[in-house]
Amino acid sequence: MTTIQLYDATLRDGMQGEGMSLTADEKVRVVHKLDELGVDLVEAGFPSSNPKEAELFDLLARERFAHVDIAAFGMTRRRGVTADADEGLAVLAASFAPVCTIVGKTWALHLEKVVRVSAEENLAMIGESVAFLVAQGKRVVYDAEHFFDAYRADRDYALRCVAAAQGAGAETVVLCDTNGSSLPSQIATAAADVARVVERFGIHCHDDLECGVANTLAAVEQGAVQVQGTMNGIGERTGNANLISIIGNLQTKMGHAVLSAEQLGRLTETAHFVDELLNRVPDPQQPYVGRVAFAHKGGMHVAGVRADASTFEHMEPEAVGNERSLLVSELAGRATAAEKADALGLEVDAARVIDRVKELEHRGYQFEAADGSFELLLRKEAGVYEPLFRLESWRCIVEQRADGKVETEATIKIWVDGERYVRTAEGNGPVNALDRALRDALTEIHPHLRDLELVNFKVRILDETKGTGAVTRVLLDTSDGHDVWGSIGVNENVIAASWEALVDSLERAMQPARVRS
Ligand SMILES: CC(=O)SCCNC(=O)CCNC(=O)[C@H](O)C(C)(C)COP(=O)(O)OP(=O)(O)OC[C@H]1O[C@@H](n2cnc3c(N)ncnc32)[C@H](O)[C@@H]1OP(=O)(O)O
Numbered sequence: 307m308t309t310i311q312l313y314d315a316t317l318r319d320g321m322q323g324e325g326m327s328l329t330a331d332e333k334v335r336v337v338h339k340l341d342e343l344g345v346d347l348v349e350a351g352f353p354s355s356n357p358k359e360a361e362l363f364d365l366l367a368r369e370r371f372a373h374v375d376i377a378a379f380g381m382t383r384r385r386g387v388t389a390d391a392d393e394g395l396a397v398l399a400a401s402f403a404p405v406c407t408i409v410g411k412t413w414a415l416h417l418e419k420v421v422r423v424s425a426e427e428n429l430a431m432i433g434e435s436v437a438f439l440v441a442q443g444k445r446v447v448y449d450a451e452h453f454f455d456a457y458r459a460d461r462d463y464a465l466r467c468v469a470a471a472q473g474a475g476a477e478t479v480v481l482c483d484t485n486g487s488s489l490p491s492q493i494a495t496a497a498a499d500v501a502r503v504v505e506r507f508g509i510h511c512h513d514d515l516e517c518g519v520a521n522t523l524a525a526v527e528q529g530a531v532q533v534q535g536t537m538n539g540i541g542e543r544t545g546n547a548n549l550i551s552i553i554g555n556l557q558t559k560m561g562h563a564v565l566s567a568e569q570l571g572r573l574t575e576t577a578h579f580v581d582e583l584l585n586r587v588p589d590p591q592q593p594y595v596g597r598v599a600f601a602h603k604g605g606m607h608v609a610g611v612r613a614d615a616s617t618f619e620h621m622e623p624e625a626v627g628n629e630r631s632l633l634v635s636e637l638a639g640r641a642t643a644a645e646k647a648d649a650l651g652l653e654v655d656a657a658r659v660i661d662r663v664k665e666l667e668h669r670g671y672q673f674e675a676a677d678g679s680f681e682l683l684l685r686k687e688a689g690v691y692e693p694l695f696r697l698e699s700w701r702c703i704v705e706q707r708a709d710g711k712v713e714t715e716a717t718i719k720i721w722v723d724g725e726r727y728v729r730t731a732e733g734n735g736p737v738n739a740l741d742r743a744l745r746d747a748l749t750e751i752h753p754h755l756r757d758l759e760l761v762n763f764k765v766r767i768l769d770e771t772k773g774t775g776a777v778t779r780v781l782l783d784t785s786d787g788h789d790v791w792g793s794i795g796v797n798e799n800v801i802a803a804s805w806e807a808l809v810d811s812l813e814r815a816m817q818p819a820r821v822r823s
């Protein structure tokens with residue numbers, strides 16, 4: 307089977323997306339990550355564009371990569387200058403990068419409105435620019451910008467443009483759907499035509515019609531041997547074709563061994579690494595690598611997965627470094643409760659557990675994001691639940707002073723092992739003050755509760771139409787540094803709802819270690 311080259315454009319085209327920016331050092335880290343993943347070519351940037359890109363190329367020149375080759379990006383010579391006098395091409399020629407990717411025009415609209423050259427002059431710009439870089443010892447990738455729009459406008463001229471690049475020595479000619487305006491059938495027709503004229507062609511798609519990945523695969527089916535894309539599909543406008551999904555599809559659906567099994571197992575961590583560096587929250591629904599890409603919620607689905615995961619999964623999540631999860635909710639059936647209880651080593655009446663979940667969700671609870679509270683519910687049903695303390699009372703005072711400052715103080719009175727604890731604490735809000743007072747008492751007996759961190763606090767009003775009489779749902783995420791769990795509280799009073807979630811979060815921290823499902 308043909309070997310497909312993986313070409314990552316995250317650091318060039320990806321950075322053309324709104325809000326996308328990385329420092330030169332961060333970009334170097336991305337290249338190392340892509341190298342570990344097994345990407346063949348990384349388009350690191352446009353070295354003649356700005357000082358940061360120039361600095362990046364200086365940094366990259368000192369790095370060593372196991373597999374990846376760096377491509378420097380630029381464009382064909384400007385009109386009216388020779389290739390050897392063109393400043394942009396000179397920067398590419400001087401770069402350490404073994405590969406130079408240059409973009410050139412194909413579409414009459416651009417010849418008329420943007421570069422303002424004749425069709426023949428454009429062919430000369432393409433051929434001379436490629437030939438110049440080849441003569442400088444570079445491997446040249448030629449990006450045929452707007453190829454598919456051009457093909458629809460004037461098929462013969464579009465084919466002459468790519469033939470000119472190939473004739474001048476381009477290693478690969480890449481068909482670009484620059485405006486993302488094409489559908490898979492259009493890509494397939496044009497790519498099949500190109501395959502008759504050009505030996506090695508690649509594909510570069512944008513996602514304006516949400517067809518970026520499908521279009522890329524359609525071109526591969528017609529013989530494309532290089533696939534260009536970006537991590538998580540970042541890029542100009544609606545983004546580029548998502549290389550993560552392209553890799554997943556090529557490898558697991560189309561039989562192209564683009565990565566080793568070990569490298570494929572890094573797909574999820576690589577996708578998340580790039581999101582983290584860009585300060586983006588990973589899309590939970592992203593195919594292959596999203597947090598819920600293999601999450602099952604419908605009771606009938608969970609029952610199927612319990613019998614054989616392939617009943618409701620297109621592949622083993624572990625193969626791409628992801629994991630399966632089962633979501634507990636009012637849509638669950640007995641199988642979900644049974645699976646969760648099994649993982650904790652608990653024996654429960656699964657039907658009763660699910661009835662209880664459904665009844666609680668009807669009252670405003672939501673267990674999907676409250677795995678800690680659900681675990682406690684299971685333990686109560688299994689008869690192995692031990693409360694941390696017995697509550698006598700809690701009280702919160704919020705005081706606004708004349709100078710505008712708001713002070714909060716909480717007092718808790720609890721009983722543990724027959725002993726009464728009364729504690730008062732201040733906080734930056736009622737929940738913080740209650741947490742401090744409660745943990746002040748409990749850490750005397752359970753010191754490790756001191757290490758817990760409340761990492762997320764979400765409040766939702768469930769019946770807005772009732773105004774201040776509405777029910778409030780509080781979701782709390784707690785971390786012990788290794789594990790994060792969610793807990794939930796529901797009450798008409800927001801502080802009471804918060805207290806309930808807080809107590810669940812601490813009680814969950816006291817439960818014995820268990821297996822996750
Ligand atoms: C489809 C793509 O994604 S291509 C990559 C797009 N990415 C970027 O543009 C990011 C980096 N770009 C830059 O830093 C700047 O645009 C630069 C340094 C490349 C050029 O800057 P400037 O010289 O100020 O030109 P500007 O950005 O306005 O671009 C228009 C010029 O480029 C010329 N041009 C555009 N495409 C091409 C091409 N493929 N080949 C030759 N010339 C081209 C136009 O003719 C125009 O020249 P003119 O001003 O003499 O008429």
Ligand SMILES: CC(=O)C(=O)O
Nearest residue numbers: 409449451452482484
């Ligand atoms: C080259 C490129 O990024 C494009 O044509 O979309």
